[in-house]
Amino acid sequence: MIETDILIIGGGPAGMTAALKAADNSAQVIIIEKYHQLGGQLIKQTHRFFGSKKEQAGIRGIEIAKQLTNRIKEHENINVYTEATAQGYYEDGVLTVSHNNKFIKIKPKKIIVATGASEKMLGFENNDLPGVYGAGAVQTLMNLYGILPGERVIMVGAGNIGLIVSYQLLQAGVKVAAVIEASGKIGGYLVHASKIRRAGVPIYTNHSIKKAIGEKSVQAAEVVKLDDNWNEIQGSEKIIKADTICLAVGLRPLTDLLIQAGCEMAYIPELGGDVPIRDDNLKTTNNNIFVAGDSGGIEEATAAMLEGEIAGLKAVSEVGHIDSNIFTELKRLKDELKKLRSGPEGKVIRQGIKKARGDSNAGKNRYTHLR
Amino acid sequence: MRIKEHPVLEFKRDKEITFTYNGKKIKAYEGETIAASLYASGIRVLKASSKYERPRGLFCAIGNCSSCHMVVDGVPNVKTCITKVEQGMIVQEEVGKGDIID
Numbered sequence: 478m479i480e481t482d483i484l485i486i487g488g489g490p491a492g493m494t495a496a497l498k499a500a501d502n503s504a505q506v507i508i509i510e511k512y513h514q515l516g517g518q519l520i521k522q523t524h525r526f527f528g529s530k531k532e533q534a535g536i537r538g539i540e541i542a543k544q545l546t547n548r549i550k551e552h553e554n555i556n557v558y559t560e561a562t563a564q565g566y567y568e569d570g571v572l573t574v575s576h577n578n579k580f581i582k583i584k585p586k587k588i589i590v591a592t593g594a595s596e597k598m599l600g601f602e603n604n605d606l607p608g609v610y611g612a613g614a615v616q617t618l619m620n621l622y623g624i625l626p627g628e629r630v631i632m633v634g635a636g637n638i639g640l641i642v643s644y645q646l647l648q649a650g651v652k653v654a655a656v657i658e659a660s661g662k663i664g665g666y667l668v669h670a671s672k673i674r675r676a677g678v679p680i681y682t683n684h685s686i687k688k689a690i691g692e693k694s695v696q697a698a699e700v701v702k703l704d705d706n707w708n709e710i711q712g713s714e715k716i717i718k719a720d721t722i723c724l725a726v727g728l729r730p731l732t733d734l735l736i737q738a739g740c741e742m743a744y745i746p747e748l749g750g751d752v753p754i755r756d757d758n759l760k761t762t763n764n765n766i767f768v769a770g771d772s773g774g775i776e777e778a779t780a781a782m783l784e785g786e787i788a789g790l791k792a793v794s795e796v797g798h799i800d801s802n803i804f805t806e807l808k809r810l811k812d813e814l815k816k817l818r819s820g821p822e823g824k825v826i827r828q829g830i831k832k833a834r835g836d837s838n839a840g841k842n843r844y845t846h847l848r
Numbered sequence: 849m850r851i852k853e854h855p856v857l858e859f860k861r862d863k864e865i866t867f868t869y870n871g872k873k874i875k876a877y878e879g880e881t882i883a884a885s886l887y888a889s890g891i892r893v894l895k896a897s898s899k900y901e902r903p904r905g906l907f908c909a910i911g912n913c914s915s916c917h918m919v920v921d922g923v924p925n926v927k928t929c930i931t932k933v934e935q936g937m938i939v940q941e942e943v944g945k946g947d948i949i950d
Contacts (some may be wrong), residue, residue, distance in 0.1 A: 523857060539857075595908060595913070596912075606903065606905075614910070614929075619851070624851065650851070694893065731912070
């Protein structure tokens, strides 16, 4: 049995900042990470971040990942297990992990779940054909391994991810045949949309994909125009030639472990799906389990990093490393997060967070798997 | 196909190695995942779905979705999108649910 003050599940932006915050305040920290390196989805984000300077705006995700990873590697209070997957949480607070073909047990005082998200699927004929990828998969192949996902791509979804990945495909020399978007308007920032339009990529709003065409892998897609009520317009179908269909239709929080641990959950569409009920310190209904980043609700990496810091700091204060500065710092971080979520872009997130705090009438949707 | 030039990124490829896919020799670089090496060689079909045996390839590429399960050195259901390729590995397309005992 391995004992530690704080166990962090997931070494992405939220998990990394949580670990650093806790370890800087002299807690012993373990991070377990499924992949063979830290960084989460930052390791393939070649675009520069938005926001204020304090939140690392202007820096590429891959650079942020490198900086955080180096600080963690040098930190004597942090132990990292890569290629390690959490298997289950037990009532006595033990977490089991598979690592290097071994089953290990870790008993922490506090757990921070920062497991991130998985990509949403879209229902259409032949959506399981090779060549239909999630947008994140395209980024992994292209930006991490330098391998082209195909020669001609149809991007489904004109939110920020769809637009940014389209631009990254163009940078890598891949032809983007079209971006299609079911709603009547482009969801992502117009600065990204303009960039790809200038490069000659058409963005078709009010369009959806009807089926993928191909035997062993994608050769084309049939798209269809939608009316304002999202119904298909008969006769508007057209075939677009492409060997790759890239789905950028949103993300869903990865909360299996939180559900299994018996944390109270609620389905909150504003946050991307089922998320844990938590307070403003990111503590769930289990006194020893915190959540941070996309596993608590889909947002940008900047918010995930701030949440990680908040959860890390609060967890430290509860394992006996109390320093009066912690609470001043905690307040500063919460104010910063509040500022990040202010303004019209943060409206949906603010609504979702309010429900997830349990202080509106999300109550009727709350559930738990505890007896 | 591998990217040779990129405006933002530089790809430092480690030592060249080989492995087999359904008996065919495939070139790879140390540090890549099995699925990445296969895709670089133009191979997109990794397994057949367990019920209808439909071709399946990469979907999430980060170990979440199970669409890339293959038989690696005799072990079925290996997530090839997060498993690093090694010299001499025997990789096979997976059909069905993957038997551990022959």
